[in-house]
């Protein structure tokens with residue numbers, strides 16, 4: 001049995017002010033899965049992702065990334081994260097953004113250059129190699145964010161609302177990139193508020209609220225379990241039950 005991409009056991013996060021954002025959460029995401037995380041604003045999705053990436057200190061529980069403790073460098077290297085905010089360095093151009101990231105993850109200059117070229121081709125950014133982030137269109141910035149997350153060839157890619165505020169054409173384009181990535185064997189963890197996006201892309205979906213797991217299954221099985229016609233109906237019913 002391969003190690004799961006993510007094994008989360010009894011994860012708890014209480015913020016400094018006392019707020020309990022994750023409340024004993026258990027979740028296993030198999031290697032190679034396309035997994036969706038759904039829940040209302042404040043459900044704890046970003047907190048969970050931040051915990052996985054060791055960006056915040058957890059209060060309790062265990063988190064393993066392909067069997068590695070999430071606080072280790074090995075675990076961090078296995079993850080590519082595209083955060084909700086478009087957090088690009090305004091002083092770096094497209095190519096530098098990618099090369100810096102490669103350097104951070106210990107890639108040799110030659111490998112980083114090769115991979116950056118590949119990423120600029122895949123994400124149609126070659127013509128913008130020397131353009132700094134603030135001068136890119138919103139769509140290009142989103143693509144660069146994804147290209148940067150993939151630079152070091154992570155086995156688990158975490159996308160926190162990658163299509164928030166994105167027009168229909170770019171959304172479809174981003175879906176195509178993400179699908180291709182998944183077909184190549186990469187595990188995807190996606191958060192989104194677009195239920196149709198989760199339904200279209202994800203093999204399995206977890207619903208969370210108040211830092212707790214409410215349900216987890218394929219969209220089909222969730223519809224049967226909640227006697228619902230659509231994922232939106234599942235969502236409404238699950239959230240009402242948990243309220």
Ligand SMILES: Nc1ncnc2c1ncn2[C@@H]1O[C@H](COP(=O)(O)OP(=O)(O)OP(=O)(O)O)[C@@H](O)[C@H]1O
Pocket residue numbers: 015016017019021039040041042043044045046047048
């Ligand atoms: N640094 C912090 N200190 C205190 N509370 C926080 C902090 N960061 C987040 N929270 C709280 O933790 C809860 C979970 O927030 P989180 O950002 O994880 O939710 P989310 O599911 O990602 O929401 P959204 O869909 O709006 O992105 C919220 O109530 C939020 O206010």
